[in-house]
Amino acid sequence: MPQIQAFPGWKRVLPSTTSIDVSIVDGTGAQITTFGGGTQYTEGDADASITGTAAMWEDTGNVLRTASAATPLPVNIISGAGSGGTAITDDSAFTVGSTNVTPAGGIYKSTRDSVDDGDVGAVAMTAKRGQYATIETPDGDSAMDETLNVVKTMIVDGAGAQITTFGGGTQYTEGDTDASITGTAMLMEGAANTLLTVPGTTADGLLVNL
Secondary structure, X not given: OOOOOOOOOOEEEOOOOEEEOOOOXXXXXXXXXXXXOOOOOOOXXXXXXXXXXXXXXXXXXXXXXXOOOOOOOOOOOOOOOOOOOOOOOOOOOOOOOOOOOOOOOOEOOOOOOOOOOOOOOOOEEOOOOOEOOOOEOXXXXXXXXXXXXXXXXXXXXXXXXXXXXXXXXXXXXXXXXXXXXXOOOOEEEOHHHOEEEOOEEOOOEEOOOO
């Protein structure tokens, strides 16, 4: 049965209990007289190189870091947070039905204001929650006529070249006389696919073959 050897002064009588004096020793049997270490800091203290019992965490390579604005304490949220969709890698693949997304919102104002160059801002929407959009060219130029509030359009041919003139021939004024009409007068197809002006007179009007 273990024996406990008593020494003078080994027992103390306290108001509520009786205690025994003990010594804590290290692996060699030497008594440990101090505990903890480093400098004890007060909230708000500034120190370029903390060596005391400040909160620290282990970075890659087993490097100890103090928790600070520059080296914040990494936290793994395991519950209570939204799944989100904002933490997704740029230009990464999107899988329908499984990739998380975050709904986007807008702001409606009857009179829209402007933001400063380089600032962020909420996108505008109509009172019916429709998002406003501005049509731009690939170079970033507006495709809108801001004065008339219409979309600028360009009519092109099959090769993509802009068509700048329409119609053809001579535009005639009522009462003009021309032995060979080449413009946009009323024409008809005669023999051998020859185009002829539609016959008629002032007295008889348009002549029709019945």
